[in-house]
Amino acid sequence: MNIPNAVQFAMAILFSGSLGVSGAANQPLRVATFDINATPPLGNMMAYDPVVRLDAMTLRCRGVVLLGQAEPIVLCAVDWLGIANEAHDEFRARLAKAAGTTPGRVAVHTLHQHDAPTCDFSAERLLKEAKAKHLGRLDGDFCRATLAKAAAAVKASLPLAKPVTHCGWGVAEVKRVASNRRIFGPDGKVRAVRYTTCADPKLRAEPEGVIDPELSMLTFWNGDTPLAVLSYYACHPQSYYRVGIPSPDFPGIARFMRQQTVPTALHVHFNGAGGNIGAGKYNDGSRKNRMELALRLRDGMKRAFDSTKKFAVQPGDLRWSVIPVALPLAKHLDEAKLVADVAKGSVPPVAVPAAERLAYLRRTNAGHKIELAQLAIGDVRVLHMPGELFVEYQLAAKQMRPRLNVAMAAYGDYGTFYIGTERAYSEGGYETEPRSSNVAPVVESVLMHGIRKLLSGE
Numbered sequence: 001m002n003i004p005n006a007v008q009f010a011m012a013i014l015f016s017g018s019l020g021v022s023g024a025a026n027q028p029l030r031v032a033t034f035d036i037n038a039t040p041p042l043g044n045m046m047a048y049d050p051v052v053r054l055d056a057m058t059l060r061c062r063g064v065v066l067l068g069q070a071e072p073i074v075l076c077a078v079d080w081l082g083i084a085n086e087a088h089d090e091f092r093a094r095l096a097k098a099a100g101t102t103p104g105r106v107a108v109h110t111l112h113q114h115d116a117p118t119c120d121f122s123a124e125r126l127l128k129e130a131k132a133k134h135l136g137r138l139d140g141d142f143c144r145a146t147l148a149k150a151a152a153a154v155k156a157s158l159p160l161a162k163p164v165t166h167c168g169w170g171v172a173e174v175k176r177v178a179s180n181r182r183i184f185g186p187d188g189k190v191r192a193v194r195y196t197t198c199a200d201p202k203l204r205a206e207p208e209g210v211i212d213p214e215l216s217m218l219t220f221w222n223g224d225t226p227l228a229v230l231s232y233y234a235c236h237p238q239s240y241y242r243v244g245i246p247s248p249d250f251p252g253i254a255r256f257m258r259q260q261t262v263p264t265a266l267h268v269h270f271n272g273a274g275g276n277i278g279a280g281k282y283n284d285g286s287r288k289n290r291m292e293l294a295l296r297l298r299d300g301m302k303r304a305f306d307s308t309k310k311f312a313v314q315p316g317d318l319r320w321s322v323i324p325v326a327l328p329l330a331k332h333l334d335e336a337k338l339v340a341d342v343a344k345g346s347v348p349p350v351a352v353p354a355a356e357r358l359a360y361l362r363r364t365n366a367g368h369k370i371e372l373a374q375l376a377i378g379d380v381r382v383l384h385m386p387g388e389l390f391v392e393y394q395l396a397a398k399q400m401r402p403r404l405n406v407a408m409a410a411y412g413d414y415g416t417f418y419i420g421t422e423r424a425y426s427e428g429g430y431e432t433e434p435r436s437s438n439v440a441p442v443v444e445s446v447l448m449h450g451i452r453k454l455l456s457g458e
Helices: 005-020 085-099 121-129 141-160 249-261 289-306 335-342 348-365 391-400 443-456
Strands: 030-037 060-067 073-078 082-084 106-110 118-120 166-173 182-184 190-193 214-222 225-233 266-271 309-312 318-325 370-377 380-384 405-409
Touching: 030 141, 030 225, 060 141, 060 266, 073 085, 073 266, 082 085, 082 106, 082 348, 085 106, 085 118, 085 121, 085 141, 085 348, 106 266, 118 121, 118 348, 121 348, 166 289, 214 289, 214 405, 225 249, 225 289, 225 405, 249 266, 249 289, 318 443, 335 348, 370 443, 380 443, 391 405, 391 443
Parallel strands: 073 106, 082 118, 225 266, 380 405
Antiparallel strands: 030 060, 060 073, 166 214, 166 309, 182 190, 214 225, 318 370, 370 380
């Protein structure tokens, strides 16, 4: 039978869309997985340095597409320092289109490795408008190419989606990795910052401080076969960096080892609210510590997986909710001064950070809101949050609903930079300095209200 070309085209559109939207009542819950190489080439500028050599370990952009009775949900984790402002919008929009869903049902997070790219199309545009000769880390060509590959991978994954009969939840304490970066004096002010690499033995001897020692794990299964493993742990991911070699650092190595142990499942790791958390107590910067930290994190991943309790799921059990919030701007963001600094486009150390701050300032003043999101399935709740969030937000979320299994992925839209608690902004320390945070102290009340509202919904 001959079918007119116009009809063929319409049918192709219809069937391609049906791959993304699993609306059929008889369809089970399904999961599709995608994974691409997100490593920049030689000479490409990363967050701090150009690439001088490529190593065996690559950076990854990977995730899952959850297909149920409603529109698909996309969860993506990228081994980059940050994806901010319009770049974060574009990532969500392109992945949404590829999956046949809407941007509001896409979560994109970075793990915040430092020998890795950063991405901000808004700031890049500001530098180009200033006729900057050097875009530095804001040159977005590689990021756009990676996004195109990721979108193609998402689309290609949909016909390969596998049925999900069960989900699983496991928790384990990670030992001798995380410690609080903020060391307080007797006056209640921050007297020192114990960075993720800490050469000072006296600072390393200080207590761990406030952390969340738990690694949480959500898994998707087809019978007894694990299909996807999503892990969540709050800690800056640096062992050592600024060597010009792209690296997923110790979380990526731990993830790789678990992938080799459980090869039927794609392992996707998310950084939790680790803004004020690092490995500094246990890391003096020695090269051997990268593997030591990776082995400890891998051990936590293994124990969480081994302790997993499975529960049967149906497509209707999967729920996604979103709350847009307007985050208050930091008072130190002076538009006139930032514009003047961006105009110094030939001076990257001045113009690049100014463009990043100006991008966030103008975006917020234009009424843009950041979307907080929650994935709910059974008694599991996973919160998706922006920026370098302090661990207190994660701990508070768990305390709000102690009978639920709550996890958090931070480092979503990176335009905010650090997000401290209200009290933290009066305590001093690097994380709440004007160079580090683009939000005002009252951000805590806004975010806590949003978290509470998400967790209270059913």
